[in-house]
Amino acid sequence: MTGPVSAQELYEVIRRRRDVRAEFTGEPVDEATLLRILDAAHRAPSVGNSQPWDFIVVRDPATLRTFADHVASKRVEFHDSLPPDRAATFDPIKIEGITESGTGIVVTYRHDRGGPQVLGRATVPETGVYSAVLAIQNLWLAATAEGIGVGWVSFYDPEFLTDLVDLPEHLQLVAWLCVGPVHEFQEVPDLERFGWRTGRPLAEAIHRETFGAQDAPPARSSAYPRSPGS
Ligand SMILES: Cc1cc2nc3c(=O)[nH]c(=O)nc-3n(C[C@H](O)[C@H](O)[C@H](O)COP(=O)(O)O)c2cc1C
Numbered sequence: 001m002t003g004p005v006s007a008q009e010l011y012e013v014i015r016r017r018r019d020v021r022a023e024f025t026g027e028p029v030d031e032a033t034l035l036r037i038l039d040a041a042h043r044a045p046s047v048g049n050s051q052p053w054d055f056i057v058v059r060d061p062a063t064l065r066t067f068a069d070h071v072a073s074k075r076v077e078f079h080d081s082l083p084p085d086r087a088a089t090f091d092p093i094k095i096e097g098i099t100e101s102g103t104g105i106v107v108t109y110r111h112d113r114g115g116p117q118v119l120g121r122a123t124v125p126e127t128g129v130y131s132a133v134l135a136i137q138n139l140w141l142a143a144t145a146e147g148i149g150v151g152w153v154s155f156y157d158p159e160f161l162t163d164l165v166d167l168p169e170h171l172q173l174v175a176w177l178c179v180g181p182v183h184e185f186q187e188v189p190d191l192e193r194f195g196w197r198t199g200r201p202l203a204e205a206i207h208r209e210t211f212g213a214q215d216a217p218p219a220r221s222s223a224y225p226r227s228p229g230s
Contacts, residue, residue: 013145016185020101020149021094023182028059028102033146034179038105040142046131047121050114053132053174056165058104067156067164067176068098074155093194096153101180106161107136108171132174139177149182 029037038055046052058064075095079087098104109132114121121127140150153176161173191197 013141017140017144018149018185018189020151020178020182020185021097021190023149023184023186024097024100024102024178024180025183026100026102027181029148029180033148034103037139037142037146037148037179041135041139044131044135044138046114046134047127048114048118050118050121050128050131052110052113052128053135054108054110054171056106056108056167058106058165059102061099063164064099064102064104067104067161068096070157070160070164071096071098071153071155074157078155089195093190093196095155097149097151097178097180098153098176101149101151101178103179105139105177105179106165106167107132107174107177108167109174110171112170129172129174136175136177143179144185147181149178149180149185151178152176153178 034057041053041055042051044053058067079090082090109129111128114128118128136152143150156176158173161167161176167173186193189199192199
């Protein structure tokens with residue numbers, strides 16, 4: 001089926017999507033909206049139609065607090081591993097909104113979900129995890145369209161989170177996502193706003209025919225596209 005979906009609106013949602021840390025309102029995402037964005041995630045493409053993902057919705061304030069405390073300790077470890085100038089740049093950067101968002105979604109991957117013969121995964125096993133990540137991207141974009149922020153948190157020991165959400169051994173962690181309504185989406189990614197790292201220009205990422213055939217583009221200090229095609 002083809003139909004009148006506005007490409008412009010879709011590009012606008014893609015442009016507006018941000019990794020959200022500090023802009024959560026503190027209100028929880030309502031159940032109907034949560035189910036719509038999980039439905040969007042569940043419609044993602046997956047290798048061999050294996051749909052290898054699961055979504056664990058975490059709302060118990062005590063669990064959120066426990067995870068936030070663990071992440072805070074990992075933040076300190078990362079901070080202490082940095083040279084002084086990078087540590088100073090890192091200082092004001094918030095890396096999670098676990099308690100403020102009110103909802104965590106733990107995304108997992110199950111390798112045996114697609115049965116013994118997963119069509120398309122035989123030679124590239126990572127395509128299984130890639131599929132789970134595509135579900136996350138669907139969720140992220142659907143949430144953005146709903147005015148719901150998403151923040152991906154990866155500052156954790158996998159063993160710690162596995163125990164916290166009582167994950168069976170055959171499931172692999174992919175992400176903790178902070179999910180909640182926001183009062184705004186920042187225009188510019190936090191890591192760029194705080195001077196940690198700027199985006200690369202699109203031209204640098206595009207190669208033609210072979211990787212080496214591309215002419216080196218002129219260096220630019222910051223070239224984050226502000227609108228489609230710019
Ligand atoms: C796999 C993955 C892990 C990430 N982990 C974290 C994290 O632990 N903390 C954080 O603040 N942001 C995390 N991010 C968000 C990135 O920093 C962010 O996507 C990037 O800076 C670009 O900003 P934008 O998403 O707002 O465009 C993660 C993103 C991805 C895709």
